Amino acid sequence: MSQEPGNKGPLGVAMIGYAFMGKAHSNAWRNVASYFDVPAFEQKILVGRDAAAVSEAAAKYGWNETATDWRSVLGRDDIHIVDICAPGWMHAEIAIAALEAGKHVLLEKPLANTLAEAEAITxxxxxxxxxxxxxxxxxxxxxxxxxxxxxxxxAEGRLGTVRQVRAAYLQDWLADESAPMTWRLTKDTAGSGALGDIASHAIDQVLFLLDDQVTEVSGRLQTFVRRRPGAQGLEDVTVDDAAWATLTLASGVVASVEASRVATGRKNSLQLEVYGDKGAIMFDLENLNELRFLDATAPAREQGFRRILVSEPEHPYLDAWWPQGHIIGWEHTFTHEVRDFLLAIDGGTEPSPSFEDGLEVQRILNAVEESAAAKSSTIQLTPAARPAATTTEGA
Known part of the structure; x- marks a missing residue:
């Protein structure tokens, strides 16, 4: 059974998957209690299909036990949280089963590979x-x-009325035509390519930053390298290498979104630009401790983007870390994520982003695919009802 809100006994955590995201999440579970006041928990069990590999990972990452069948974990009374880091094609089956077993679920993005699966999970x-x-x-x-x-x-109105947003997530790990096939390049296992993998992050940021919803979508997808070396010789790539979308939001804001895994020279660059009538901001994940802010209400002779080093205790999350000026890294985002999830469980409040938020992103991804298939068609979206939720972000 799940941990009841207010129960101060340790929460047992099981994590499914131990590769890239499993490593990132494990680092968060291992470190979060050292920096934040969170309810007691235990890294109980790590689940993976390869018994030897999962045992090696568990020893490195601080998990007490291992298993090769995720179903066996869901029946255990000492497991209260299931953290799902498995590939997207497994999300729906595992998440739904875990929720029905009474386990709190942290599920890696995107919510699922298909809109139907995302709706079922939600x-x-x-x-x-x-x-x-x-x-x-x-x-x-x-x-x-x-x-x-x-x-x-x-939210404070420092940018005035927001008019447009530019969001781009660019990587280059597939720029080389000889880069090998992986499960991320097959539609059956990945759902989509750059679209679901990284454009989902860019789209979520548009919704998150503006607290808005998308009403119209137009999109294009492109696969530049259609065959790559694999176990069977040259194999067909069945997902996109790059994606483009134009989003119209309910407020009238227009956002452009671009994602690519073949953008030579870009390693992991999530770029966000928000332009209002009184100011603008710019951000690049490759400089994740910095925000560029322009105050357009200042005299023209003083205007220009200024660099804010986001490392002060007054900034979100940072009072738990180092003295000002001592920057943090990409891995800390997962620590903050686990912190917020634990506090929500402990307080009986709804964590954010919710599965409804994930479903909204999935609806937009699906509309991009539909628009791309129809070649320049605009897809109309009806904003979904948005339930009120209490969040614990950034305190």
Whole structure:
């Protein structure tokens, strides 16, 4: 059964998956209690299909036990939280089963590979919430302190009326045509390519920063390298290498979104630019401790983007870390994510981003695919009802 809100006994955590995201999440679980006041928990069990590999990972990452069948974990009374870091094609089955078993669920983004799966996961999350079981989707960039500050500045009206947003997430790990096939390049396992993998982050940031919803979508997808070396020789790539979208929001803001895994020279660059009639902000993940802010209400002779080093105790999350000026890294976003999830469970509040938020991103991704398939068609979206939620972000 799940941990009841207010119960101070240790929460047992099981994590499913131990590769890239499993390593990042493990680092967060291992360190969060050293820096934040969170309810007691235990890294109980790490789950993976390869018994030898998962045992090696568990020893490195601080997990007490291992298992090769995730189903066996869901029946254990000493497991209260299930952290799902498995590939997207496994999300729906595992998340729904975990929620039905009464486990709180932290699920890596995107919510699922298909809109139908995302809807099913969200419905399961809503049903579980009525029983006090919480769920959250892992858009970790909401926990970058500089982006938390950007959201505060926008909400305070420092940019005035926002008119347009530019969001681009650019990587180059597939720029080389000889880069090998992986599960991320096959639609059956990945769902989509750059679109679901990294454009989902950019789209979520647009929604997060502006607290708005998308009403119209037009998009284009491109696969530049259609065959790559794999176990069977040259194999077909069945997902996109790059994606482009234009989003119209309910407020009238227009956002351009670009994502690429073949942008030579860009290693992991999430760029966000927000332009209002009184100011603007710029951010690049490759300089994640910095936010650029322009105050357009200042005299023209004084205007210009200024650099804010986001490392002060007054900035989101940073009072737990180092003296001002001592920067933090990418891995800290997951620590902040786990901190917020634990506090929400302990307080009986709904964590953010919710599965409903993840579903909204999935609806937009689906509309981009539909628009791309129709070649320049605009897809109309009806904003979904947005339930009120109490969050614990950035305190």
């Amino acid at each position: 419905a399961a999350g809503q049903a579980a919430r009525t029983r006090g079981v919480q769920s959250m989707v892992g858009f970790n960039y909401r926990r970058v302190p500089a982006l938390g500050l950007a959201k505060e500045l926008i």
